[in-house]
Amino acid sequence: MGAPAMTQTTPAHLEYVLRLGDAALIHGQRLSEWCGHAPVLEEDLALANMALDFVGQARMLLSHAGVLEGKGRDEDTLAFLRHEGQYRNPTLCEMPNTDFAHTMIKGFLLGSFNLLMWSRLCGSSDEALAAIAAKSLKEARYHVEHTGDWVIRLGDGTEESHRRAQAALDMLWPYTNELFAANPTDDAAAAAGVGPAWSDLAEDWEKAVLAVLKHATLTVPARTPFQSYGKFGRHSEHLGHLLAVMQHLPRSFPGATW
Amino acid sequence: MYTQALDIPPGEQPKRTPDAVENAAYQAEFDARIDAGATIEAKDWMPEAYRKTLVRQISQHAHSEIVGMLPEGNWISRAPSLKRKAILLAKVQDEGGHGLYLYAAAETLGVSRDDLTEALLSGKAKYSSIFNYPTLNWADVGVIGWLVDGAAIMNQIPLCKCSYGPYARAMVRVCKEESFHQRQGYDALLAMMGGTDEQRELVQDAVNRWWWPSLMMFGPHDADSPNSGQSMRWGIKRISNDDLRQKFVDATVKQAEVLGVTLPDPELKWNEARGHYDFAAIDWDEFWNVVNGHGQCNVDRLAARVKAWEDGAWVREAAVAHADKQAAREKAAA
Numbered sequence: 076m077g078a079p080a081m082t083q084t085t086p087a088h089l090e091y092v093l094r095l096g097d098a099a100l101i102h103g104q105r106l107s108e109w110c111g112h113a114p115v116l117e118e119d120l121a122l123a124n125m126a127l128d129f130v131g132q133a134r135m136l137l138s139h140a141g142v143l144e145g146k147g148r149d150e151d152t153l154a155f156l157r158h159e160g161q162y163r164n165p166t167l168c169e170m171p172n173t174d175f176a177h178t179m180i181k182g183f184l185l186g187s188f189n190l191l192m193w194s195r196l197c198g199s200s201d202e203a204l205a206a207i208a209a210k211s212l213k214e215a216r217y218h219v220e221h222t223g224d225w226v227i228r229l230g231d232g233t234e235e236s237h238r239r240a241q242a243a244l245d246m247l248w249p250y251t252n253e254l255f256a257a258n259p260t261d262d263a264a265a266a267a268g269v270g271p272a273w274s275d276l277a278e279d280w281e282k283a284v285l286a287v288l289k290h291a292t293l294t295v296p297a298r299t300p301f302q303s304y305g306k307f308g309r310h311s312e313h314l315g316h317l318l319a320v321m322q323h324l325p326r327s328f329p330g331a332t333w
Numbered sequence: 334m335y336t337q338a339l340d341i342p343p344g345e346q347p348k349r350t351p352d353a354v355e356n357a358a359y360q361a362e363f364d365a366r367i368d369a370g371a372t373i374e375a376k377d378w379m380p381e382a383y384r385k386t387l388v389r390q391i392s393q394h395a396h397s398e399i400v401g402m403l404p405e406g407n408w409i410s411r412a413p414s415l416k417r418k419a420i421l422l423a424k425v426q427d428e429g430g431h432g433l434y435l436y437a438a439a440e441t442l443g444v445s446r447d448d449l450t451e452a453l454l455s456g457k458a459k460y461s462s463i464f465n466y467p468t469l470n471w472a473d474v475g476v477i478g479w480l481v482d483g484a485a486i487m488n489q490i491p492l493c494k495c496s497y498g499p500y501a502r503a504m505v506r507v508c509k510e511e512s513f514h515q516r517q518g519y520d521a522l523l524a525m526m527g528g529t530d531e532q533r534e535l536v537q538d539a540v541n542r543w544w545w546p547s548l549m550m551f552g553p554h555d556a557d558s559p560n561s562g563q564s565m566r567w568g569i570k571r572i573s574n575d576d577l578r579q580k581f582v583d584a585t586v587k588q589a590e591v592l593g594v595t596l597p598d599p600e601l602k603w604n605e606a607r608g609h610y611d612f613a614a615i616d617w618d619e620f621w622n623v624v625n626g627h628g629q630c631n632v633d634r635l636a637a638r639v640k641a642w643e644d645g646a647w648v649r650e651a652a653v654a655h656a657d658k659q660a661a662r663e664k665a666a667a
């Protein structure tokens with residue numbers, strides 16, 4: 076990817092790309108945990124498909140981040156050899172699968188965000204990022220459609236599925252505050268034309284999400300003062316366990332290539 | 334993957350049903366078509382025993398694909414690079430896809446996927462016993478691709494010309510993907526063998542554990558395969574278990590040499606007179622123990638499938654309930 080390695084990369088630019096890469100990495104890792112255990116065979120294939128999309132996005136984004144950083148770190152060094160506090164994914168990505176409702180609600184909330192994000196990033200001043208966005212946008216359309224259909228089926232299905240979908244929404248909704256929290260990284264990235272300030276996406280996101288939740292007969296939880304800080308490197312307790320599993324081999328065999 | 338021991342359980346000879354006897358003219362026509370190497374399609378008349386044999390074989394094969402997702406799935410979350418994670422995810426997804434085509438092929442014979450799933454979960458139906466061995470280190474993923482998918486290809490290539498059309502066509506597609514899996518598995522092992530001493534030890538350890546179970550995938554010796562003769566006559570089976578096993582050994586020895594691993598059989602050596610490699614006797618007690626439920630992972634594998642199915646019940650019910658509501662709303666609006 077023709078990243079401008081010779082021009083100066085700002086820390087905000089790197090941080091912005093790392094955030095996208097880590098979000099894809101951690102969400103993909105969670106989705107991949109379903110493989111072989113889904114409620115129905117077709118869903119095993121669909122979940123694996125989405126996991127593959129996110130792992131693919133993570134590879135492109137982390138490779139690009141490595142180039143921007145210019146310290147010779149590749150996708151795997153970034154994916155496997157950082158400490159917990161160095162990951163920049165929103166906390167929502169690392170939340171456990173819990174049940175199928177949690178996975179679909181989470182996938183839908185994140186997917187709707189990604190859809191807006193990639194469509195804006197197609198016009199990024201970072202050409203490599205714009206190219207990744209163009210590819211990822213197509214994938215995000217499918218993710219939103221697939222998870223959105225399930226949100227509706229579960230919300231407007233049986234009493235039990237409604238109860239589970241509502242519980243998942245209640246649990247995960249507060250973590251969406253974090254997506255839109257304003258911060259200097261976003262301001263700098265937006266000023267440089269790298270990508271939108273995430274807070275700018277809040278209104279469109281909410282509109283898109285609420286329409287589906289309404290169709291699903293789910294009650295949108297009231298906003299609370301709850302804040303999480305994953306994208307700033309302060310995560311939930313869940314991330315450490317996810318990383319312990321994911322990083323196990325590269326950390327156990329230092330210097331090995333696979 | 335993955336067929337094995339097409340005649341499990343042993344001793345269950347297909348019976349001529351009254352139906353088949355009553356249709357003596359059809360039977361003669363069927364036999365003539367089989368003899369001429371023609372393909373039987375779903376809409377064609379077929380003897381009940383032929384149908385039953387196919388349902389059993391195709392469903393065992395489908396179940397094997399599904400259960401086969403578990404041992405390798407065990408390593409997806411721990412894959413050591415993002416490239417290997419993506420390759421493994423795609424592979425396990427392919428196996429699920431194979432299960433899907435095979436259930437569809439079985440459904441052309443008048444059984445439902447739900448009934449077949451029920452038979453698997455209740456422990457009535459068999460699946461390939463290779464999946465009742467544990468995956469203990471990352472090299473197991475590569476070795477499964479190389480040896481287990483490799484053995485599956487040997488077993489399945491003749492099935493691409495099987496007399497039953499829907500099964501034969503499913504096999505053509507499946508075999509293409511299996512050979513891709515085999516190459517990717519071998520490639521992962523080459524990377525490890527080119528790495529550190531510790532990595533090479535992992536590969537050798539995995540080869541030591543998977544070699545004999547891979548040879549068992551071809552099923553009992555021909556002399557102990559009571560159903561093979563009938564399957565051969567019906568064009569469901571084209572090459573005998575022992576011939577396929579020999580072909581596999583002959584092909585694999587050279588690949589092991591290139592890789593730089595030792596196959597765990599001191600008696601393995603080229604026999605100039607036979608034009609084949611000789612190998613030691615297979616431990617059939619181990620084979621039958623695993624087939625009969627006493628392998629290391631039989632309980633875990635089935636429990637994982639049962640848990641996925643039971644945990645997913647409310648999801649499947651929700652999908653049906655929602656579709657019913659939608660249909661009712663559309664009807665009311667019309």
Ligand SMILES: [Fe+2]
Binds near residue numbers: 334335427428511
């Ligand atoms: Fe397969």
Ligand SMILES: [Fe+2]
Binds near residue numbers: 511
């Ligand atoms: Fe395979």
